[in-house]
Amino acid sequence: MTALLERETAPDEARQPVRGGITGTLFKVVLLGLVAGIAVWAAFPLIADGAWLGLAILLATTAGLFYLYLTPRHVPLKYLVPGTLFLVVFQLFPVLYTAATAFTNFGDGHRGDKQDAVVAIQTSSVIRVPGSIEYALTVATTGDPATGPLTFLVTDPATRTVSAGTLDGLEPLPAGAATVNASGRVTAAAGYTVLNGGQASARSQEITDLAVPTAGGAIRSQGLSRAYEGKAARAYDAVCDCIRDTATGKTWAADEEIGAFVAADGERLAQGWRVGVGLSNFTRLLSDSAISGPFATTLVWNLFFAIASTGGTFVLGLACALAMHTPRMRGRGVYRLLLVLPYAMPSFAMLLVWRDMFNTDFGLINNLFGLEVDWFGTPGAARVAVILVQLWLGYPYMFLVATGALQAIPAELSEASRLDGASPWQSLRQVTLPLLMIALTPLLISSFAYNFNNFNAIYLTTEGAPFPVDNPLNGATDLLITYTYRLAFGGSGAQYGFAAAVSIFIFLIVAIISIVSFRRTRAQEEVYS
Amino acid sequence: MSRWISRVGWRHGVAVLAVLFSLFPIVFVVSAALNPQGTLSSTTAIPTGASTVNFSNLLHQTQFTTWFGNSVLIAGVSAAASVFLSALAAYAFSRMRFHGRRVGLMALLLIQMFPQFLAIVAIFLMFSRITDLWPAIGFNQSWGLILLYLGGALGVNTWLMKGFFDTVPRELDESATMDGASHAQTFFRILLPLVAPILAVTGLLAFIGTINEFLIANVFLTDSDAKTLSVGMWGLVAGERNNNFGMFCAATLLTAIPTVLVFQFLQRFIVNGLTSGAVKG
Numbered sequence: 001m002t003a004l005l006e007r008e009t010a011p012d013e014a015r016q017p018v019r020g021g022i023t024g025t026l027f028k029v030v031l032l033g034l035v036a037g038i039a040v041w042a043a044f045p046l047i048a049d050g051a052w053l054g055l056a057i058l059l060a061t062t063a064g065l066f067y068l069y070l071t072p073r074h075v076p077l078k079y080l081v082p083g084t085l086f087l088v089v090f091q092l093f094p095v096l097y098t099a100a101t102a103f104t105n106f107g108d109g110h111r112g113d114k115q116d117a118v119v120a121i122q123t124s125s126v127i128r129v130p131g132s133i134e135y136a137l138t139v140a141t142t143g144d145p146a147t148g149p150l151t152f153l154v155t156d157p158a159t160r161t162v163s164a165g166t167l168d169g170l171e172p173l174p175a176g177a178a179t180v181n182a183s184g185r186v187t188a189a190a191g192y193t194v195l196n197g198g199q200a201s202a203r204s205q206e207i208t209d210l211a212v213p214t215a216g217g218a219i220r221s222q223g224l225s226r227a228y229e230g231k232a233a234r235a236y237d238a239v240c241d242c243i244r245d246t247a248t249g250k251t252w253a254a255d256e257e258i259g260a261f262v263a264a265d266g267e268r269l270a271q272g273w274r275v276g277v278g279l280s281n282f283t284r285l286l287s288d289s290a291i292s293g294p295f296a297t298t299l300v301w302n303l304f305f306a307i308a309s310t311g312g313t314f315v316l317g318l319a320c321a322l323a324m325h326t327p328r329m330r331g332r333g334v335y336r337l338l339l340v341l342p343y344a345m346p347s348f349a350m351l352l353v354w355r356d357m358f359n360t361d362f363g364l365i366n367n368l369f370g371l372e373v374d375w376f377g378t379p380g381a382a383r384v385a386v387i388l389v390q391l392w393l394g395y396p397y398m399f400l401v402a403t404g405a406l407q408a409i410p411a412e413l414s415e416a417s418r419l420d421g422a423s424p425w426q427s428l429r430q431v432t433l434p435l436l437m438i439a440l441t442p443l444l445i446s447s448f449a450y451n452f453n454n455f456n457a458i459y460l461t462t463e464g465a466p467f468p469v470d471n472p473l474n475g476a477t478d479l480l481i482t483y484t485y486r487l488a489f490g491g492s493g494a495q496y497g498f499a500a501a502v503s504i505f506i507f508l509i510v511a512i513i514s515i516v517s518f519r520r521t522r523a524q525e526e527v528y529s
Numbered sequence: 530m531s532r533w534i535s536r537v538g539w540r541h542g543v544a545v546l547a548v549l550f551s552l553f554p555i556v557f558v559v560s561a562a563l564n565p566q567g568t569l570s571s572t573t574a575i576p577t578g579a580s581t582v583n584f585s586n587l588l589h590q591t592q593f594t595t596w597f598g599n600s601v602l603i604a605g606v607s608a609a610a611s612v613f614l615s616a617l618a619a620y621a622f623s624r625m626r627f628h629g630r631r632v633g634l635m636a637l638l639l640i641q642m643f644p645q646f647l648a649i650v651a652i653f654l655m656f657s658r659i660t661d662l663w664p665a666i667g668f669n670q671s672w673g674l675i676l677l678y679l680g681g682a683l684g685v686n687t688w689l690m691k692g693f694f695d696t697v698p699r700e701l702d703e704s705a706t707m708d709g710a711s712h713a714q715t716f717f718r719i720l721l722p723l724v725a726p727i728l729a730v731t732g733l734l735a736f737i738g739t740i741n742e743f744l745i746a747n748v749f750l751t752d753s754d755a756k757t758l759s760v761g762m763w764g765l766v767a768g769e770r771n772n773n774f775g776m777f778c779a780a781t782l783l784t785a786i787p788t789v790l791v792f793q794f795l796q797r798f799i800v801n802g803l804t805s806g807a808v809k810g
Contacts, residue, residue, distance in 0.1 A: 024713055045662040054662075075712055079621035080633070083614035083683040087640070090680025094651035095643045101650075143669075143751050316547075323543040328536065333796060335544040337789070342551050344788035345558070347741045348759050349781040352766065353558055356774075364557050392554065397734070401689065404730040408696040439692030442638060446685040449642040456743070496650050503643065510642045515635075 028069060035065055061085075102500035103276055110259050110272045110497075118236040120271040121243055121261070123211035123218040126230035133157065135219065136184035137227040139207055140164075140192035145199045150210055153178065153186040153194075154219060154227050162186055165212030165219055185225060200224045243269065281501035294474035294483075299509070301383070302479045306452040309390040310444060316391065317398025318436075322428070325406045336403070343396035351460035354389045358461075376462050379476035386461055386477050390451065398447075405439045406432070445514050452510050458482045480506050561778035568774055583775035584783075592753055593780060596761035599671055599750075600740055601787050603757060607675045608735035611682030612728055618683050619690035620716050624702060634688070641684050649748055652677065656749070669755040674746065678739055686731040693727035694720065729795035736791050740784065758784050 039062040046055040068077055104110075112120075136155040141148035152165040153173075162178040163170050178189040188194060200207065201224065211218040217231040237244045242253040243261045252261035252269050260272035286292055320339060324332050342350070357364040358375040366373060375385045409432060417427035451457070457479075458464060464475030464482050474483060484502045565580035587593050621627075622634060656677070660667025667673050697720060705715045721728070743759040750756045756764075762780050765773050 021711075021714065024711065042663065049662060051662070076621040076625040076627040076630075079617040079625075079716075083618045083687075086614065086676070086679040087681075087683050090652075090677050091640060091648075094648040094655060095640065097651040097655075098643075098648045144753055147751050320543060320547045323540045326537070326540065329540050335548060336796070337792065338548045339544070339551050340792060341555055341785070341789070343737060344785045344792060345555060346759065346762075346781055346784045348743045349762060349777065349784065350554065350558075353554060353561075353778070353781070357554060357557060364554075368553075392550070396551065400730055400733065404689075404727055405692070407726050408693050410696075439689070439696075442688035442692070443685060446638055446641065446688070449638075453642070507643045511639050514638065514642065518635075 032066060032069060035062060098500050099504055101497050102281055102504050103278060104274050104497045105259055105272075105277050106274050106497040106500075107495040109270055110274050112273060114254070114259075114273040117259075117261075117271045117273040118243070119213055121234055121269055122232040122236065123213045124271070125232050125234040125245075126211060126218040126220055127233050128228055128230045132231075133229050134222075135227045135229070136186075137221055137225055138186040138189075139195045139200045139203075139221075139224060140186070140189060141195060142192060145193055145195055146202070148193070150203070150206055151192060152210065152212055152219065152221065152227060153189055153192065155180055155184045155186060157184060160184065162189070164189075164192070167210070167212070169213050170219065197224070277497070281498045282505075284498065285501055285505060290473070294471060295480075298474060298478055298480055298483055301476070302452060303513075305383075305387065305390075305477075305479060306448050306454075308387050309394060309451040309454070309457075310448045312387065312391050313394035313398045313447070314402075314440075314444060316395040317400075318402045320395070320399050321402035321406055322432075325403070339399060340396040342392055343400070347393055348456060348460060350393065351389065351456060354392075355461045358385050376465050379466055382462050382466055382477050386457060389461060390454070390457055393457075394447075394451075401440065401443055402436065405436050408439065409435050441518075445517060448517075449510050449514055452479070453481045453506065454479065455481050455485070459485070480509075558778045558781055561775055562782050564775050566775070568772055583779040587776045587779050587783075591765065591776075592756070592761065593783070595754055596756050596758045597783065597787075599755065600758040600784070603671050603675055603678070604736050604739035604787070607678040607682075607739050608732050610675070611679055611686070611735050612732045614679065614682040615684075615686045615690055615731060616721065616724070616728060617716075618687050619694050620720065622687065622691045623694035624699070634691075637684055637687055641681070649745060652745065653748055669750055669752045671755070674749050674757075677745065677749070678742070682735075686735065689731055690724065690727050693724050697723050725798040729798040733788075733792055733795055737788055740788060 039058060042058055043055060046052075046058065065081070068074060068081060134157065136157070138153040140151045140153050142151060143149060149166065153162060154165055154170075155162050160180065161172055161175075162180065163172045165171075173189065177191075178186045181187050186194070195203070204224070207221050207224065211220050214229060217229060219227050219229050221227050233247055234243050234245050236242075237251075240251065240253065242251045244251050250263060252263045252267070254260075255262045256275060258272070258277075259275035261269045284291070285295075324335060360366060360372075360374045360377070363375070365371065365375070373381055376382045413431050413435075414427050417431050418424075422430065458477055459482055462475070462477045464478035464486070466477075467475045473486060478486075480502075484499055484506070562583055563579045563581075565578045565582055622630060656668055656673065659673070664670070665672065666676055701719055701723070702715050705719050706712075710719070740757075741759060742757075743763065746757050747760050747763065750760055753761070758780070762777060762784070765780065766777050
């Protein structure tokens with residue numbers, strides 16, 4: 001410790017670049033050159049797009065990196081920054097963004113800003129007016145024919161020019177980019193996959209719903225080969241800050257509190273926008289009895305599931321690792337390989353296979369052991385089943401990390417304890433285990449946190465079943481996260497804001513449990529030293 | 530004999546039991562993959578017939594080989610890169626003292642406790658923008674997904690490595706420093722070779738984690754050319770569960786091959802006593 005501190009401030013530290021030797025210097029030059037190259041490559045699209053804030057961040061990051069790796073100071077940062085950079089951009093930022101949505105009404109009907117809502121209301125109210133242009137329509141996509149984003153390729157009957165229409169509006173295609181047949185329909189276009197009749201009719205609902213906004217209204221499809229331009233029946237009026245129906249004269253005034261247009265009689269238009277709602281998502285979680293009631297039951301089972309999965313896999317894995325931790329044993333390599341095979345199998349696939357093995361009628365488990373258990377039909381059996389599956393999936397991991405940690409413990413220690421007359425059990429309890437726990441406690445806590453939110457474990461096996469007769473929302477094997485998923489994404493459409501609030505709640509529970517258990521273990525000794 | 534049992538024999542007993550527990554569902558998968566009818570309802574525990582029809586269907590009727598290549602590339606590159614990033618950070622946490630060290634270690638554990646699937650909405654919005662700006666690292670690109678996975682490079686693996694680094698005697702670094710080595714030389718030439726076992730273990734864990742990742746990959750990869758194994762295979766049984774079961778199991782077995790190979794390749798680094806005897810007591 002003190003030696004390190006002295007080293008940090010030692011005068012010869014200033015001659016660091018010289019100490020690194022020629023290879024190190026060369027390595028540094030190549031890497032920094034690479035950073036500069038990437039920065040230049042990344043900067044051009046930002047400049048073209050006019051994203052000045054992004055450009056400023058990019059420049060500052062690059063300059064910071066150059067400073068950090070050219071100065072002899074800040075040695076710890078040199079090692080921490082590469083990983084932290086990725087962590088901040090791809091993990092911390094999404095998580096903070098998600099947490100921020102917990103205070104909004106983000107979700108279906110409240111996705112974009114007010115302007116988006118106005119455009120959506122206007123385009124969806126398009127009605128056909130007599131004498132409007134009728135286009136020849138070809139439905140295409142830029143991605144997969146079954147799931148890619150839809151594009152309307154429309155041919156103007158007068159000029160024969162082809163334009164591509166999406167949710168963002170109409171863009172004329174460059175001349176020669178599309179092939180048009182005699183009837184005016186596009187048969188091929190560069191960069192687009194044209195949907196054939198079968199593919200298009202499979203997505204007919206999406207095609208019907210797509211409205212391409214234009215200056216005076218929108219282009220909508222009529223069947224799969226015709227499109228027309230219609231006028232919006234409803235328009236936004238800036239004077240009263242409301243939506244006015246041109247036919248009936250009814251108005252819906254903007255309500256900034258709830259992010260929606262509301263009429264005097266209380267009617268709300270479905271297309272709203274995102275607004276901050278303060279803590280109302282959290283109060284709903286605590287005061288809505290349909291949500292808060294079963295929460296406690298689920299929480300208890302969730303805790304049990306996480307502890308049983310983590311503890312069970314750890315005990316099993318450690319026992320196997322200890323059993324094979326001796327050079328005297330023949331065939332260790334073969335045993336290890338066979339034992340970790342469950343871990344080598346793709347877990348998402350094996351979860352589905354296990355679900356079939358627990359099938360009551362022709363499942364392998366019942367056939368093999370001559371049982372008649374309705375595994376996923378009774379709460380107790382279903383809970384045993386999902387934990388058993390977790391044991392099978394997880395114990396090879398614990399075996400591997402325990403094996404790795406055992407290698408790190410000098411053999412001299414157990415040899416010494418044996419010479420001092422300790423039994424193998426004593427030397428395990430007094431010497432090996434405490435040392436192992438220092439390395440493994442963080443892993444156990446992390447495994448606990450992972451299992452606490454182990455979405456796949458439940459979603460791919462029981463999907464939360466069995467459900468009580470009176471409560472279709474809250475199954476016996478549901479974890480908080482699958483339960484939240486059903487509440488937030490299932491049935492009544494996406495409610496990201498509310499789901500994010502529940503996530504924060506879950507996060508707090510897990511974090512508090514983890515921190516407390518951390519405090520109570522002696523694994524902190526090393527950290528505090 | 531009894532001495533053999535008390536010293537080594539019981540170990541074989543434990544190992545055999547563990548292997549049996551590990552293998553029986555896998556035998557079922559093998560049996561389903563070899564089952565000529567290829568349906569779930571006709572599959573038994575012990576293979577009834579041996580035919581390769583499921584495998585040939587898989588290779589000819591689906592884009593399995595493309596998915597396989599994508600998965601191996603993505604998992605291989607992100608595992609190697611995340612082990613390297615993790616090792617750098619673990620070195621700092623283990624060997625240096627600086628402000629925010631304890632908080633940083635705690636933060637690494639805590640950030641991973643946030644329910645990941647909800648961040649998917651944010652990730653989707655973020656990558657929509659990235660795809661507009663830099664299509665090369667956007668949706669449906671292996672490199673984009675690799676970058677995204679590297680966001681999780683620092684985490685529990687860093688803890689695992691730090692724990693291992695802590696067990697390497699500090700006298701080694703100190704004597705290297707006395708001999709005039711820079712901190713980078715100490716790290717690359719002295720420490721990294723000594724911690725090879727933990728690098729191998731974390732590399733394997735990262736590889737497996739990436740191969741199995743489904744939720745994010747499913748949002749990220751929509752082109753069938755870009756799909757990974759988990760996304761592609763999900764599509765196999767999403768609709769035709771019973772009929773495609775044989776094909777699905779065949780795919781499951783083939784998916785396990787890269788992982789087993791990686792394990793075999795890394796096993797040689799997981800050997801005993803690398804650090805013992807490095808320091809004269």
